[in-house]
Every structure is written in structure tokens, then in C-alpha cells.
Amino acid sequence: xxxxxxxFGAAMFVPVLxxxxxxxxxxxxxxxxxxxxxxxxxxxxxxFNMSTILxxxxxxxxxxxxxxxxxxxxxxxxxxxxxxxxxxxxxxYITFNYVIGGILQIYGPALGVDYAEGTRGLTxxxxxxxxxxxxxxxxxxxxxxxxxxxxxxxxxxxxxxxxFCGTPLVVxxxxxxxxxxxVVTCFVWPTIQQAINDLQVFLVGSGAFGVWFFxxxxxxxIPTGLHHFIYGPVFYGxxxxxxxxxxxxxxxxxxxxxxxxxxxxxxxxxxxxxTGMGKVFGCTGIALALYSTAKPENKKMVAGLxxxxxxxxxxxxxxxxxxxxxxxxxxxxxxxxxxxxxxMATTAYLMGVSGNFQTGLIDFVxxxxxxxxxxxxxxxxxxxxxxxxxTLIYFFVFRALIxxxxxxxxxxxxxxxxxxxxxxxxxxxxxDTAAPAGAMxxxxxxxxxxxxxxxTQASAFIRGLGGRDNIELLTNCATRLRVKVKDPEQVADTPxxxxxxxxxxxxxxxxxxxxxxxxxPQVREEMSNxxxx
Numbered sequence: 001x002x003x004x005x006x007x008f009g010a011a012m013f014v015p016v017l018x019x020x021x022x023x024x025x026x027x028x029x030x031x032x033x034x035x036x037x038x039x040x041x042x043x044x045x046x047x048f049n050m051s052t053i054l055x056x057x058x059x060x061x062x063x064x065x066x067x068x069x070x071x072x073x074x075x076x077x078x079x080x081x082x083x084x085x086x087x088x089x090x091x092x093y094i095t096f097n098y099v100i101g102g103i104l105q106i107y108g109p110a111l112g113v114d115y116a117e118g119t120r121g122l123t124x125x126x127x128x129x130x131x132x133x134x135x136x137x138x139x140x141x142x143x144x145x146x147x148x149x150x151x152x153x154x155x156x157x158x159x160x161x162x163x164f165c166g167t168p169l170v171v172x173x174x175x176x177x178x179x180x181x182x183v184v185t186c187f188v189w190p191t192i193q194q195a196i197n198d199l200q201v202f203l204v205g206s207g208a209f210g211v212w213f214f215x216x217x218x219x220x221x222i223p224t225g226l227h228h229f230i231y232g233p234v235f236y237g238x239x240x241x242x243x244x245x246x247x248x249x250x251x252x253x254x255x256x257x258x259x260x261x262x263x264x265x266x267x268x269x270x271x272x273x274x275t276g277m278g279k280v281f282g283c284t285g286i287a288l289a290l291y292s293t294a295k296p297e298n299k300k301m302v303a304g305l306x307x308x309x310x311x312x313x314x315x316x317x318x319x320x321x322x323x324x325x326x327x328x329x330x331x332x333x334x335x336x337x338x339x340x341x342x343x344m345a346t347t348a349y350l351m352g353v354s355g356n357f358q359t360g361l362i363d364f365v366x367x368x369x370x371x372x373x374x375x376x377x378x379x380x381x382x383x384x385x386x387x388x389x390x391t392l393i394y395f396f397v398f399r400a401l402i403x404x405x406x407x408x409x410x411x412x413x414x415x416x417x418x419x420x421x422x423x424x425x426x427x428x429x430x431x432d433t434a435a436p437a438g439a440m441x442x443x444x445x446x447x448x449x450x451x452x453x454x455x456t457q458a459s460a461f462i463r464g465l466g467g468r469d470n471i472e473l474l475t476n477c478a479t480r481l482r483v484k485v486k487d488p489e490q491v492a493d494t495p496x497x498x499x500x501x502x503x504x505x506x507x508x509x510x511x512x513x514x515x516x517x518x519x520x521p522q523v524r525e526e527m528s529n530x531x532x533x
Contacts, residue, residue, distance in 0.1 A: 014521075015072030016236075018061055020316075020363065023250065023356070026058035027366030030253055036374050055254075062250045065236065065243070067093065067125065070138035076475045077146040080532065081153060081166075088170040089145040092178050094126050096141050099182035101128040111186055121193045131189050135237045135244070141178070148174045196238050203240050204268050211271040211349045216342035218275055220335065222323065231275065235358060240269040249273070249356045253371055256355075260375040263354035270354030276317050277348060278341025280361055281387035283313035283322050285394025286337070290322075292395075293402045294411025302411035317359030330407045333398065340397070344390040353383045458526035460500040461514060466490030468531050472510070476524040480506075481514040488512075 032051040035041050041048050061068055070093040071086050078085035104113050113122070113131075123132035131137075149170045157165050164172060203210050214234070221227040233239040241248045249256075249270060256266055263270065287310035294302040306322070313319040327334040355368040369380050402409055465471050465485055473484035485491055491512065494505045503515040516523055 014075045015065075015068045017521075018068065018072075019246070020359070022058050022061045023363055024366040026055065026062075026250055026253065027368075027371045029055035029058055030257060030371035033254070034257070034371070034374060059251060062247045065247050066123075066134060066138040069135055069236070070142050073139065073142040074146045074149070077142070077150075079150045079473060080528075081149075082528065084153065084167045084170075085146055085149040088149055088167050088174065089142050091171050092145040092174045093138065093141045095175060096137070096178045096182050096185075097125040097130040098128050099179050100130045100186055103183065103186045104130070107186075112190055121190070131185060132193075132238070132242065133185060133189060134242075135232070137185070141181070144177060144181070145170070145174055148177070199239055200241060200269075203272070207268070208271075208346050208350055211274065212342045212346040214272050215275050215278070215345045216338045219278065219338035219341050231358070234272050240272055245269050245273050246356060246358070250367070253367070257372045257375065262352045263372075263376060263379060264349060264352050267354050270356070271345070271349040273356050273358040274345035274348055274353065275341070276357040276359050276364065277344045277383075277387055277390075278337070279317045279319050279359070280314050280364065281344065281391045282337060282341050282394050283310055283319055285391040286322055286398055287313075288391075288395045289398035289402060290409050290411075292399055293409060298411030305410055313360065315360045315362055317363075330401075330405070333401065333407070336397070336401075337394075340390065340394060344386065347390075348383050348386050351382050351386065352379045353386075456526065457501050458523050458530060461497065461502070461523070462527055462530060464492035464496050464500070465512070466492075471531060474524065474527060474531065476516075476520045481512075481516060481520060481524055481527075483512045483514065484510050485512065486510070 029051055032038060033041050033048065033055065038047065041051065071090050074085040074089045075082050104111065108114065121132050122129055124130075133140075152169050152173050153166055155165070155169060157169070206213075214230070218227050218230045221230050234244070235246050236244040238244065243251075249267065252267070256263060259266055287306040290306050291299060291302050309322045313322055323334065323337065355372070357364055357368065373380065401407065402412075406412075461481070462468060462471065465483060466487060467490070470485050470487055470490050471483060472486050473482075475482045488507065488510055491507075497505050497514055501516070505515070506513040
């Protein structure tokens with residue numbers, strides 16, 4: 001079950017990675033409409049009209065988030081022919097919503113839904129007014145559709161019915177399932193929606209405590225890989241606000257910019273998106289502590305390691321290289337990091353900070369500071385002061401603990417000066433429990449043919465995994481390939497993968513994770529193409 005949840009969490013990254021650029025475009029368009037900066041941005045002017053069109057283009061993804069997730073998730077979940085799986089899922093998702101719309105048109109009053117007038121809990125999907133099942137509906141439909149695709153896409157039919165093979169057969173099998181699911185949803189979802197509404201009221205009413213608890217829980221769950229299911233329902237689902245906190249912030253950013261009222265009054269749910277404070281300011285302090293505690297002869301080497309990792313965390317919010325370094329060596333430091341990150345976010349919230357601060361500095365600037373600086377610049381100055389203060393707290397506390405307990409961080413003692421990854425952490429954990437993951441360090445090296453000069457990373461990985469016949473399942477998340485093989489004994493040792501650009505390999509019997517980095521979608525796509533030919 002954990003593998004299934006982690007796989008779904010990884011699949012969520014496919015559509016999520018589309019949003020940063022759209023957010024930057026949105027922030028720019030809101031700035032262009034600011035009459036304080038551009039006095040000629042008056043309604044009816046060419047500048048105003050062009051900026052408004054740009055704004056609508058930036059909102060396209062956010063206003064169709066459920067549809068984007070429905071067609072994006074199959075890209076990572078389909079075993080083969082992911083493009084065909086996307087098409088089948090699109091048809092299934094549209095069918096699901098059209099059936100709901102048809103039921104509500106006729107039986108809406110009996111189900112407590114005023115379909116004619118429209119009530120809260122309804123939304124428009126592909127031109128049909130339907131129940132707003134949000135990302136939950138999209139994920140369920142996508143999961144069912146991909147399951148049908150993986151099971152029936154390659155099924156053989158008699159020659160007279162061969163025209164229905166492949167995607168048509170997937171759609172045919174999915175159709176009655178979608179009709180049944182739609183009927184059940186019409187009866188069940190209103191109750192679920194009421195529970196969600198009650199949860200929204202609770203989260204808003206919990207104030208600073210809710211911000212602290214949510215931020216700490218999101219950080220502390222990272223080692224398990226289940227943190228996606230902590231922040232996902234809040235950022236992209238209806239748990240905190242209808243449509244998710246990110247979409248709501250984006251769609252109302254112009255209103256927030258024009259209103260001088262405190263942001264925590266306008267959008268208190270935005271306090272749950274202050275998780276990026278720990279990524280930007282916290283990881284900066286941690287990186288400085290790692291550098292300052294390294295031995296003098298190793299400082300140059302450690303600087304080369306931590307500067308790149310820190311910049312990645314600060315700009316994009318991807319924190320794995322730094323966080324898993326001290327999680328691997330001293331788990332207590334990671335717990336301290338979760339506490340400090342939550343405390344920093346809560347302090348900022350109490351000082352009036354709210355908004356889309358859940359990733360890195362790029363989103364800080366384009367989705368908050370630039371478009372809202374006119375009426376909320378003072379709040380952001382306070383935010384930066386709080387952040388820098390916690391950078392110092394992180395630095396001195398981490399430095400003191402590293403020195404006091406002689407923690408072997410990079411550049412200290414006899415340990416190799418390197419940053420650790422989630423792969424290292426999981427391998428160590430598996431070794432401590434005598435799990436097969438210890439094979440990563442002890443398995444005998446396998447002999448492989450000499451690489452061709454024009455060998456690609458994708459083809460090398462396929463060869464290292466024992467060849468196409470040994471690969472049973474291939475997917476990816478934001479930074480790693482997730483592979484299931486038939487015979488783990490045929491898989492090369494870790495140095496083979498590292499020689500071809502991988503950071504590390506996590507092994508758990510037949511399941512492997514090849515840590516590649518942000519280029520993993522391209523590598524996985526090329527591998528899928530090679531496996532299919």
C-alpha cells in the first residue's frame with residue numbers, strides 16, 4: 001500500500017511542474033496592471049487590454065487544475081503507451097462529469113442540489129456544470145482509467161473485433177465504471193463536501209496553531225515520502241479552501257494586491273503555504289553551518305558542495321540534498337529543522353504574512369512580492385527580517401550541535417566530503433534492519449559490455465537494470481526513476497549507474513529508485529521509447 005501511495009504522490013509531480021512558469025507569468029501580468037507603477041494602465045487602453053489577455057493566459061492552468069491533473073497523472077502511472085492512457089483518461093473524466101451533470105439536471109432537487117441556480121460545490125468541467133469533486137475526483141478517475149489501461153490496452157480480441165483493441169477497448173471497459181462512479185458520487189459527495197466545509201472552518205479557526213502543526217507535519221513526513229499527501233489536499237485540493245490554496249491565491253491575486261487590509265485577514269488559509277520559509281531561509285542557515293564546521297583544509301570542497309545545493313533550495317524549494325545530509329547522519333537535526341521551520345512560518349503568520357510561499361524565492365518574488373508590493377511592501381519587509389533572523393538561529397543552533405556532538409557532516413572527521421541523498425538515508429535504514437537494501441553496498445559487481453561512445457544515459461540505465469526483459473515497471477517522480485525488475489540479481493551495482501550520471505540507487509528487493517535529478521522526465525521518456533521499440 002505504501003508503494004502505491006508513493007507512486008501516486010510521484011505522479012502528482014507531472015502536472016505540478018507546469019505551474020511555476022504559469023505563476024511567474026501571472027505575477028508579471030498583475031504587475032503590468034498596477035497603475036502605481038504604470039500610470040497608463042487604465043481600463044480601455046491598449047496596455048491594459050494586452051496585460052489582461054496575458055493575465056487570462058496565465059490563469060488557464062489554474063482555472064482548469066482538475067482537468068490538468070486528470071490528464072497529467074497517467075503520464076507517470078501508465079506502464080506502456082502513456083499518451084494513449086492520457087487520451088483514455090480524458091474521455092473517462094469527461095464522461096464522469098457529464099453523467100453527474102445529467103443526473104443533477106433531472107434529480108438535483110431530490111439530491112439537495114439547486115442545479116438551475118447553481119450552489120456552492122458546483123463547478124464547470126469541459127463546459128458542463130458538475131459537482132466540484134476537485135482533485136480527489138480527478139485522481140480517482142485517473143487511477144481507475146490507468147488501471148484499466150494497464151490491464152486491457154494490450155489485450156487481444158478476435159479478428160472481427162480487432163478494431164476495438166487498444167485505447168477503444170480501454171474506453172469501452174471504463175465507460176460503465178464511470179457511469180457507476182458518477183451515480184455513487186451524486187449520492188455520496190454532498191456529505192463529503194459538507195465534511196470538507198467543516199474542515200475548512202476548523203483550519204481557518206485554528207489560526208497560528210494550525211500553521212505550526214501543518215508546517216511541522218509536512219516537514220517531518222518527508223523521509224517517508226508521504227508528505228505529498230499532507231500538502232497536496234491543502235495546496236491543490238479543497239481541504240483549506242475550495243479549489244486549493246494555490247489556485248485560490250492565483251485567481252484572487254489582483255484583489256489581494258488592491259486591498260490594503262492585512263493579508264492574513266483577506267486570506268488566512270495562505271498561512272498554510274508558508275512552508276517555503278524553511279526552504280529559503282532555513283536551508284541557507286544550515287548550509288552556512290555545514291561550511292563553517294568543516295575542517296579548514298576541506299572548506300573549499302564543502303563550499304562547492306553546499307553552494308549549489310543551497311541555491312537550488314533557495315530558488316526552487318527543492319531541499320533534498322541539504323535535508324537528507326543531516327537526516328542521514330543525525331535524524332535529531334531533521335526533527336529540529338521541522339520545529340524551527342514551523343516556528344518561523346507561524347511567526348511570519350502572526351506578523352501578517354500570508355500568500356503563496358510554499359516553494360522557493362522565484363515564486364516568492366513573482367507570485368507575492370512584485371504584484372503585491374504596493375499595498376503590502378511593509379509586510380514583506382517584516383517577512384524578510386523574520387527569515388533572516390531565523391537564518392541566524394539555524395546557523396548558530398546547527399553549528400553548536402554539530403560541534404558539541406561531533407556530528408560527521410561533510411568535511412569533518414574521516415568521512416567523505418559529500419552531500420547525502422534520500423537514497424543514502426533509505427539504504428542506511430534498510431541496512432540497519434537487515435533488509436535486502438544492503439545489497440547496494442555488498443552485492444558483487446556484474447559484468448557489462450563496454451559502453452559505446454554514443455551510449456545515452458537512458459540506454460545505459462536499461463542495460464544496468466538487466467535489459468528490457470528484466471524491467472517490469474518504469475515510472476518517475478520529480479527527481480528519480482521508480483523501477484520494478486523481475487530479477488534484482490541482474491541489476492548492476494550502484495557505481496555503474498553513477499558513472500552514467502545517476503546520483504545514487506535505492507534498492508528494496510525488486511523495487512529500485514534511480515536518483516537522477518530534475519532531468520528525470522526526459523530520461524524516463526527516452527527509456528520508455530527504447531523499451532517500446
